[in-house]
Amino acid sequence: MHNTTIEKYPPQIRRDIVRMVHDAQSGHPGGSLGTVEFFTALFFKIMDIDPGKFSVKSTGEDTFILSNGHITPVYYSTLARRGYFDIRELATFRRFGTRLQGHPSVHDGLPGVRIASGSLGQGLSVALGVAQGKKLNNDTHLVYTLHGDGELQEGQIWEAVLYAGAKGIDNLIATVDYNNAQIDGKVDDVLSLGNLKAKFEAFNWKVVEIKEGNNLQAVIEGLYQAKSLTGKGKPVAVLLHTLMGYGVDFMQGDYRWHGKPLNDEQLEKALVQLPETLQDY
Amino acid sequence: MKKYTYTEKKDTRSGFGDALTILGRQNENVVALTADVAGSVKMTDFAKEFPGRFFDTGIQEANMIGMAAGFTLEGKIPFAATFAEFISGRVYDQIRQAVAYSEKNVKICASHSGLTVGEDGATHQALEDLGMMKMLPGMTVINTCDYNQTKAATLAIAEHPGPVYLRFGRPKVPNFTPANQNFEIGKAVILNEGKDVSIFATGHLVWPAIEAAEKLEAEGISVDLINIHTIKPLDEETILNSVKKTGAVVTCEEHNRFGGVGESIAALLTNKLPTPQEFVAVNDRFGESGTGNELMHKYGLDTEGIYKAVKRVLNKK
Numbered sequence: 017m018h019n020t021t022i023e024k025y026p027p028q029i030r031r032d033i034v035r036m037v038h039d040a041q042s043g044h045p046g047g048s049l050g051t052v053e054f055f056t057a058l059f060f061k062i063m064d065i066d067p068g069k070f071s072v073k074s075t076g077e078d079t080f081i082l083s084n085g086h087i088t089p090v091y092y093s094t095l096a097r098r099g100y101f102d103i104r105e106l107a108t109f110r111r112f113g114t115r116l117q118g119h120p121s122v123h124d125g126l127p128g129v130r131i132a133s134g135s136l137g138q139g140l141s142v143a144l145g146v147a148q149g150k151k152l153n154n155d156t157h158l159v160y161t162l163h164g165d166g167e168l169q170e171g172q173i174w175e176a177v178l179y180a181g182a183k184g185i186d187n188l189i190a191t192v193d194y195n196n197a198q199i200d201g202k203v204d205d206v207l208s209l210g211n212l213k214a215k216f217e218a219f220n221w222k223v224v225e226i227k228e229g230n231n232l233q234a235v236i237e238g239l240y241q242a243k244s245l246t247g248k249g250k251p252v253a254v255l256l257h258t259l260m261g262y263g264v265d266f267m268q269g270d271y272r273w274h275g276k277p278l279n280d281e282q283l284e285k286a287l288v289q290l291p292e293t294l295q296d297y
Numbered sequence: 298m299k300k301y302t303y304t305e306k307k308d309t310r311s312g313f314g315d316a317l318t319i320l321g322r323q324n325e326n327v328v329a330l331t332a333d334v335a336g337s338v339k340m341t342d343f344a345k346e347f348p349g350r351f352f353d354t355g356i357q358e359a360n361m362i363g364m365a366a367g368f369t370l371e372g373k374i375p376f377a378a379t380f381a382e383f384i385s386g387r388v389y390d391q392i393r394q395a396v397a398y399s400e401k402n403v404k405i406c407a408s409h410s411g412l413t414v415g416e417d418g419a420t421h422q423a424l425e426d427l428g429m430m431k432m433l434p435g436m437t438v439i440n441t442c443d444y445n446q447t448k449a450a451t452l453a454i455a456e457h458p459g460p461v462y463l464r465f466g467r468p469k470v471p472n473f474t475p476a477n478q479n480f481e482i483g484k485a486v487i488l489n490e491g492k493d494v495s496i497f498a499t500g501h502l503v504w505p506a507i508e509a510a511e512k513l514e515a516e517g518i519s520v521d522l523i524n525i526h527t528i529k530p531l532d533e534e535t536i537l538n539s540v541k542k543t544g545a546v547v548t549c550e551e552h553n554r555f556g557g558v559g560e561s562i563a564a565l566l567t568n569k570l571p572t573p574q575e576f577v578a579v580n581d582r583f584g585e586s587g588t589g590n591e592l593m594h595k596y597g598l599d600t601e602g603i604y605k606a607v608k609r610v611l612n613k614k
Contacts, residue, residue: 123400131367132395138359138363141395144363145363147367148367172359175354
């Protein structure tokens with residue numbers, strides 16, 4: 017499927033992220049950097065997808081719904097690197113006239129995107145519609161979602177969690193980027209999620225914990241484990257422990273990088289830490 | 298004036314429910330969603346005949362809208378229905394992002410709209426929904442007047458690609474439009490041709506508008522009477538042709554005067570053909586408990602209210 021070894025993607029996607037956000041002087045680098053291994057594993061290893069035949073309709077392939085829409089830098093870089101569109105288009109991120117809107121849109125026709133997100137809390141519900149639609153179509157492909165942990169403070173998430181558990185939607189893998197960071201500070205300080213694993217289990221979900229969410233092999237193994245739990249009458253949640261800003265020392269673990277662009281000097285410092293493993297856009 | 302009669306009163310929501318069951322038989326991609334009010338929105342027959350394509354979320358309107366958007370990704374045509382207030386204001390952000398901005402083929406079906414919900418009071422009386430929905434780019438907004446028209450509209454929107462807000466109601470009202478009519482989205486229905494005043498009515502106000510027109514015609518006032526079932530896209534051509542003849546306008550709707558069809562028509566006329574206009578609508582306030590008839594009378598949304606509005610506008614000509 018790919019000539020490039022999968023390990024080459026994370027550093028390159030991180031280079032894309034910091035360059036895109038720096039170029040645009042806006043965007044969300046923190047959560048993007050933290051979920052690079054997840055996106056790499058999902059798009060280059062786990063999902064059965066065909067970028068060349070992309071359609072807004074998701075029939076006949078695995079389907080990914082990005083619920084925490086603000087992490088477009090990692091999403092767009094991954095889509096481009098996976099072949100959904102030319103990597104040179106990453107240079108248009110957030111610029112006037114771009115298909116790479118600040119938050120994902122369908123309206124602008126960017127291949128890879130099937131639903132708009134940005135206003136938080138909606139993606140799990142959308143995924144439930146897709147998952148049940150696949151069942152009606154006798155399609156055994158899976159539906160994957162990604163959510164921020166802060167996003168789980170939204171009430172609609174718990175509507176969907178309740179529904180999925182009660183109805184046994186078992187072709188769904190919902191991943192939570194469990195980095196304990198949101199705009200105003202640590203999730204534990206702003207509004208703690210408490211025992212998240214126990215909460216999902218109480219709602220009749222199976223839970224997989226990926227302790228090393230920034231270790232590519234650990235993420236791949238964890239997602240395979242999650243996959244093995246599908247089709248057994250329960251939805252599957254993945255608690256993906258990551259570090260916001262992972263891979264750039266001065267950004268790592270600092271919630272203040274949620275939505276702040278790098279300046280010229282910071283970009284230079286970041287790029288030194290991120291080898292150009294594939295070609296820059 | 299052309300004579301309109303009816304043999305029975307029926308609720309518009311039953312027109313929706315009966316059409317949905319027909320759609321279920323015609324198209325296996327049609328799925329139905331509701332949030333714990335299947336009986337009230339007349340989805341019970343569909344649920345019984347197609348249990349695998351019926352999804353009751355329980356009391357989760359936001360989740361229901363998201364799910365409906367998701368179903369479209371798998372080629373389904375979701376009809377999501379609950380009370381108008383709970384499928385408009387309560388989930389406006391979900392509709393805006395996951396349906397309208399995402400250009401999804403979701404049919405948002407709003408029952409129990411307006412004052413005629415009656416005794417439940419203001420919390421349940423959606424009087425702002427048309428305005429909210431018409432402000433969303435790409436949204437088609439329809440408000441039907443009787444059982445037959447609601448049935449026809451429900452069948453028609455299944456064939457229309459893109460998001461639709463279909464508004465109907467709870468009470469039994471005169472069922473006077475033809476059975477098995479062809480419903481053309483965006484094409485107003487001319488009920489009577491006249492030259493003195495244009496009455497544009499939508500939804501439950503169409504029948505009182507007919508009664509008012511009969512009374513006015515009996516007094517020698519010639520009424521151009523038009524059923525504006527599609528609020529967006531507005532049938533500008535039919536409206537302008539009417540107003541060119543009459544030079545006076547009365548708009549009638551079970552909605553706040555702000556955001557409703559009267560406002561849409563006023564905006565059109567301001568640009569193309571400035572004309573005196575009277576609004577038969579709720580004057581920027583919430584509703585209250587009472588029977589539907591009591592409330593419609595109190596707020597002037599009845600035959601008498603329309604009649605008086607015509608008299609007022611004729612004085613402005």
